[in-house]
Amino acid sequence: MTLTANKIALSEKYTELFHAHRSMLDAGSSSLLNRMRDIAIKRFEKTGIPGFKNENYKYTNLERVFDKDYRHILEYEQVDVDLNEAFRCDVPQLDTHVVLLVNGWYYAKNQPLQNLPKGVVVGSLKQVANEQPELVQEYLNRQAALSDDPIVALNTAFAQDGFFMHVPDHVVFEKPVQVINIMRSQDAIFATQRNLIVVGKNSQAKVIFCDHTMSSRDFLTNNVTEVFVGQDAVVDIYTVQNQNNQANSVNSSFFKQEANSNLLSSVATLHGGLIRNNLKVEMAGEHAEANLYGMSFTDKKQHVDNFTNIEHAQPNCLSNQVYKYVLDEDSVGAFAGRIHVVRDAQKTNAFQRNNNVLLTDSAKMNTKPQLIIDADDVKCSHGATIGQIDEEALFYLRARGIGEADARMMLMNAFAHEVVQNIRVEPLRDRIDELVEKRLRGELAYCHSCDRH
């Protein structure tokens, strides 16, 4: 078979799967999700699984992971252990509302959350879409539908459930919500997860996503998260990617920011197979600010690709991106950052930086900034570096009696720390610091309780 024929066959596999299980998909979800499927699958069909020739997926070959044989999770499956017991997060002083999702679905035995502020709704997207559709319909797919990414369309076609959060106007939701995404199966599975987070005017909220695996099988997750940040709202989204190295995922996050809002997104990638994170931010109101951080520590044959796309659609907004990678052994990293300043978005400040350290000759990093600036009174910058450990600094530390291994650790920690220090939840910051250090020492960097699985 030629490459093209193979690609068509691969994409057909997914469209056929869709048509064969259409009624099952509908039955397991809500009409708000079901009504999006037809357009989405057509959109997917147009491009199919993106190959190397797709400019946006130039550095990540998705065909490789989509081509495996998976059992597709198209309905909620009972879990034979109590995940509430198995997944006690052990981060000291990290006081969160814990929500478990398993294989893309809201876990049926989640403990009800206590003492939520008035009007806050946290739960299953499917359930809320059925029971309180007014909280969902204004927002669901309003950002994702505009994307021309076929993987996002594939998610929309298959999505049945996921995490949902609604914070009404004028509510400071102090305690972070911790969403623990668990992949667990005895066979290779493909899961689709759809999340929706809506934070109203003048409100504040923090969400921590922890991606975990409970079994060492081939997994593929196609995850889409839409976040709406209301006027004057402050939203923090932290993501800790800590799966086994056979777990692959595509995570597409969409953020729409209204005027004067403040968004912080920080993604820490520690373990995993092929990981692609798409991040889209739309500045839809003036004086919005987005700080976007990413750090990735890879070894073996890991592959991590962050693709960001910041749309400055309004004047006087600020976006700031800092992505850092430490690549060991044969791992491959990619960063592509697009900033688009539209014609009238004057006084835009948009900064982007990507710094990378390669620890071996066989590790590889691809980095590509892309600035499209259609306004004339803006301040934009981008910078990328790829290098090794600073030998001068290493010698300085050794000349003060610090052993070579420790000195290297100090320098790599320092490199990562610029990103870690921006985490605004202190116990989480301390834990990530600790995990990063473990990771850099070449140890498995799972949290203790998550380590057992």
Added chain:
Amino acid sequence: MLTIKNLRVAIEGKEILKGINLEIKAGEVHAIMGPNGSGKSTLGNVLAGKEEYEILDGEIWYEGEDLLELSAEDRARKGLFLGFQYPVEIPGVPMVNFIKTSVNEHRKFKGLEPLTAGEFLKLMREKKELVHLDSQLTNRSVNEGFSGGEKKKNEIFQMAMLEPKLAILDETDSGLDIDALRIVSDGVNALKHPERSTIVITHYQRLLEYIVPDCVHVLYQGKIVKSAGKELALELEEKGYDWLKTHSL
């Protein structure tokens, strides 16, 4: 304390030191002077254990040990200290962590317990006063955003914290105004001890008015062409290095 015999060193195939002989006894202060490019900093770096240099020939004995067999960190732990000409900025490594790790590595090597937080802070306060190091600076990353003078003071502060047996100060005077020069020299002098030796590498005689050497060596084109008492520094200052060129021929 230190004996250098016929040391020949190259970097990237180019021979920089062409047979150095030097003997330093406990308690002595030696000055190494010479024009730019004569190999002064190379000598300091080789003694401290920088790896990019190729040792072509010769021996270095430090306290009865073959120095060239030791790693940079072990040399430091055994009491050898290099005050850098250009102290490097290390963003993200806090000064306090750095100094604490360094001090405790030295203690571990001697079989001592690490300092308690209280002991460490007390020691740090004491030594900071010695060199008038701004307290705020130790809250920053190593050398980050320090002025030239502050970087040099920071080197002497580290030296005071570590109390080395053999301190090599590489152009510690360069870039210092007269007040800073006095502070740095006072710091060095305060650490003077019959068991401690110092090598002062400098371009100018100025520093030697404050740190009085027992012996002055002139390094020129990779060789020590002249050694004498402290009066040699004055003679050099007066006649310039050009005098040396004709003199050495």
